[in-house]
Amino acid sequence: MAGGRPSSGCCSLQDWSVARSASSATFGPWRPSVAGDVTANGLPVCPCPEAWSARADRGIRVDTLFWARLLPGERWRRVPAVGVALTLAGVVAIVIRAICCRIRPCENLRVTSSMSPRDSALVRAARRQSVPYTPVWFMRQAGRSLPEYRKVREGVGMLDSCRRSDLVAEITIQPVRRHRVDAAILFSDIVVPLAAVGVDLDIVAGVGPVVARPFRDQADLDRIPELTPEHVPYITEAVQLVLPELGATPLIGFAGAPFTLASYLVEGGPSKNHERTKAIMHGDPQLWNELCARLAQISGAFLRVQARAGASAVQLFDSWVGVLSRKDYETFVQPHSAAALSAVADCDVPKIHFGVGTGELLASMGAAGADVVGVDFRTSLTDARARIGDGYAVQGNLDPALLFAPWPALEKVVRSIVAEGAQSPGHIFNLGHGVLPGTDPDVLTRVVELVHEASAH
DSSP, X not given: OBTTBOSOOOXXXXXXXXXHHHHHHHHOOOOOOSSOSBOTTSOBSOOOHHHHHHHHHTTOOHHHHHHHHHSTTTGGGGSOHHHHHHHIIIIIXXXXXXXXXXXXXXXXXXXXXXXXXXXXXXXXXXXXXXOSSOOBOOTTOSSTTOHHHHHHTTTOOHHHHHHOHHHHHHHHHHHHHHHOOSOEEOOOOTTHHHHHTTOOEEEETTTEEEESSOOOSGGGGGGOOOOOGGGOHHHHHHHHHHHXXXXXXXXXXEEEOHHHHHHHHHHSSOOSSOHHHHHHHHHOHHHHHHHXXXXXXXXXXXXXXXXXXXXXXXXXXXXXXXXXXXXXXXXXXXXXXXXXXHXXXXXXXXXXXXXXXXXXXXXXXXXXXXXXXXXXXXXXXXHHHHHHOTTSEEEEEEOGGGGGSOHHHHHHHXXXXXXXXXXXXXXXXXXXXXXXXXXXXXXXXHHHHHHHHHHOO
């Protein structure tokens, strides 16, 4: 336990719901809180005994509040010590620990309010509407920088983690609990839908996706069937577990873009030069386009599953597309990215399009059908807006390496990005790429607070 927080926020959502229901039946209405440690009627906000102890470490006498609730008025003060001990053993051990014995302590979640995620700051910013403050979330916010993430992932492979709906839901919510970010992004990986349709691949620690049999010729296309919702039932289940816990906080669904997926399939794994990918792209454009058309269907269907399950926005990641010229992008890639994004055109969700090293491609990526263009840290928001025009919101773009800098230096850059983003409607604060594994999570929390404070109006 550090800083008064439980050392892990790791309940499975199903167990959490059971615990919450039983706790409500025994102790009264459940009222989770964001800002405080106790509810409006003075009750502790979390049913886990360990979490109560965490709040006691902050100086809150939750044991007193607990007994006051069990024995209203002043009667609890007159209960003999033996009676208190017996009651504690009977009520706490039987009722609470019987419920929570299989789950770990958990931090309270956001308040479930009457406001819809569609009215959230993030969705409004994505639509270039007025917002009370700049919304903020981080790519890879649910990942190795969080100790609670590392704990729940112990002994579980990456692909298996992405297929277990309870684990997906828990990991998705962890950064919302800890950082109070303005959106959750569904925990998954861009190659999950490829594995779901039968592509033989694995996510190797320290390497990334590795394909057993790389795709090189026409016959390989037969190994890529269309993706249907039946291929990924765990995605729908995970979204349905997450949404009640998020309340008004929006959920972002995501998928990998056709070019990046094609690169993994052709190269067999991560590549610095993408030589085989470019060779097929230029040497056999028919094969290239047929491959990307199939991948566009898979990416689009994966986005659509998440949107129809309840995601409030979607993001299409094109991690490697920055290795292309603008001409090559528009000729060989843009039509397929557009096809993927068009799969959710009728879902009424904002579409974010992001790639790494894409300063020269931003206008073309926006034209592929995005509502929000993600900007990495190599291009300023001012330059990005000059290139894409006024029809798009922007997302970005703090260099994730600066999260390791001294706070005064980091604060200066964060404030500068917030001010730059405020020059035109529609800015979502994010990193210029994903959170690095060694990032101090407390720094991320401070960045969220700073963005909100610096942008509030």
